[in-house]
Amino acid sequence: MSDFDVLHQKAKAFYSNYDRKSELQHQTHYCPGCGHGIVHKLIAKAIDELGVQNRTVLVSPVGCSVFAYYYFDVGNVQVAHGRAPAAATGIKRALPESIVISYQGDGDLAAIGSAEILHAANRGEPITVFFINNAIYGMTGGQMAPTTPLGEKSTTSPFGRSIWNEGYPLHISEVLSSLEAPVYIERVALGNNKMIQGAAKAIKKALDTQAKGLGFSLIEVLSPCPTIWKMQPQDAQKWVEEELTKVYPLAVFRDKTKEAQPRPAPKPAPSLETVRDLIAAGKHAQSSPPTDAPPTAFPSRGRKGADLRIKVAGFGGQGVLMLGQVLAEAGLEAGLEVSWLPSYGPEMRSGTSNCHVRIASHEIDSPLVSKPSVLMALNEPSLHKFLNAVEPGGLVLYNGTELPEGADRKDVNYIVQPFTAMADKLGDARAGNIVMLGAAGLFEPSAIDSALRRLVKTERWLELDRRALQAGRECIGVNS
Amino acid sequence: MPKQLIKGNDAIVRGAILAGCRAFYGYPITPASEIAEAAAFYMPQAGGTFLQAESEIAAVNMLYGSAAAGVRCMSASSGPGISLMQEGISYLAGAELPCVIADIMRGGPGLGNIAPEQSDYMQVVKGGGHGCYRALVLAPDSVQEMLDLTMLAFDLADEYRNPVYVLADGFIGQMMEPVEFPERATLPAPPPWAVRGNEETRKNLFTSLYLEPDDLERHVRNLQAKYDRAQREEVRFQQYRTEDADLILVGYGIVARILKSVVNLARAEGIQAGLLRPITLFPFPSEQLRSLAGTASAFTVVELSTGQLVEDVRLAVEGRKPVHLYTRVGGNVPSAEEILNVVRKGALAHV
Ligand SMILES: Cc1ncc(C[n+]2csc(CCOP(=O)(O)OP(=O)(O)O)c2C)c(N)n1
């Protein structure tokens, strides 16, 4: 068609022969007069002019342009329907220096992929999106698109699009330009030669925006689909010019290309040694590094050899999980195998929590403690709930002045003290869990102390916990 | 370096970064959110990307993009999110792109609850997405394995150019156990097949589209050949006291830990029990089970779903010996004593 004379020399960014296509390898699969073919040429020309062919990665959508990779001699990634902006995000994040193009139709972008485009734009993902709006689903044979004008018939709107059934046409450029992040958004059309020249300029500018390291850009191209529209190519082009532009006015909706700052370059990657250290150090940089002290004697109160099955239970806020962690850390410090499992799921009802701790000199089979050898009950409901499960001869610590009614097992040992009240006197009732730990006398104080140093974040609490531990030991007559 | 007491969910991320993972895309969901949170902390400091996606659909397609760019990448989710990812996983497998996805299973169907279940077995092990593809599936039963198997998952993903799952439950994710870290972190060079936005890789293409029936058949057969190779070369399992076992217990993840207790308790009562714990769920240790069918007199599968793993065990045993099933769901986890009762009854029935 004479209108496209400007484009007749084949761009370098196109393959000279379309080898990936099975037949007629010298021509595209697009219908005569199809907008995709024209936009392809404009993009290829812009890639040539900007000299970015080697850096370019093209993301092909699902739609008539699914085979864009037949033609573009650039890195090619074909993706699922509507997901091109997400995949482009993954590529751009991995390769910040590359030029990533998300090429999408209006079903792909405005319907099934509406979430992906909205969020890529809102993140200001520094990619370039070419959005081919032909107001219809081409590939699947003419179903309604979110962009189909009111009253237009399609195979799925046989009586014409109605505001009552399908709602209004979706104006993507307008929607996206309500966001802060995008740098450049323009709607162009392929309605006549002059419009095509405008489209060429916009397409090049959008790619240049990315090449300069600026943010998100999108060019919406009003584009003819003569086949589905059942028009001659010239008539389809005229319809774009005269009708489609009425529904979708051409405009620059956003242009911050002058003032936008290039994104800060990614920091150089740390060495692998640094990465190893980062990972080994963990999230909570430890207040004191673990000591290499020789393993302390296992449980000063060595019950049943080296196999402690401990259940800690109480109200949320009583430090149940923390107490369990101190026990596990102390066990680890003592050179033993340990596991800690918080109550989770159905066990976690009515504000109570519990955890399972196992500490053993051999490999730990199940980390779940169903028959505890030690029960640490910080409140009454926990005592009632778990007392019956304690194995005969086990140890039960209870936070209270006396055992409540119903706690009448005779075959277990009890330590009953108002641990919370004792902690309150020391300065903070929340340290009741540590007073109980002291009274349990399960570990040498040194093992507990290094566990505390690892887990407790502030000096104030460390000091309080040490006093709590001591108070606990003293209340059962252990002096240190 | 002494061992460190850490959570299973934390171990996954730390293992991933040590294995060279440099991109994490995820969407919050209990009980997997901690994985995303840990990734958000470590990834940027390790020179990688962390991004909270707008949905699991977006997250899995971000994986598709980063995988195509040759970067080791991962996501983590739980049942409802894994359901949403299935489309993308099918595309990843179809385009032969590697990635690692951790599924910390919770109760279903629908919103179910956040308690541990093993009811994603079917959607994870058998596919879940469309088309003839498989994902490799690793099932850790300890925090150390959360780290080790995640690292292995990245190697397998690259080796097979296929998505690999780390399938765990809320318990293993929440649990703390001592973990030993490897001496060194690795960062493999980008593979030659990746699209790197440079001249050398300009010729590379990722697509799962094969329009011609013969082309697609060839492609699907090639995929199957990979899965067959995995079945030959990658089966991993652990046997516990099976040599002289009369009753073989079968379970994975947290259940396998409980079953170890059950084996010990049963043996103390004179019941010759043993445990086979699949570490790979695909490929499945079918051959091993079949050979145990020659020596044992019965199998009992225990799982936190109403009977998903058991199908693979029955297929493997091929009716040679009875395969019983004991299940709990909804977030309930059987105690060792509860299972022991089942084992006792079974033992009586089989003398
Ligand atoms: C998940 C999914 N749903 C539906 C389809 C079928 N499908 C293929 S292309 C398409 C519409 C494409 O229309 P559009 O994006 O406007 O592109 P055009 O063909 O008009 O260029 C649909 C619905 C699919 N491939 N995947």
Ligand code: SF4
């Ligand atoms: S159906 Fe329409 S959009 Fe698709 S190739 Fe033909 S003219 Fe182009």
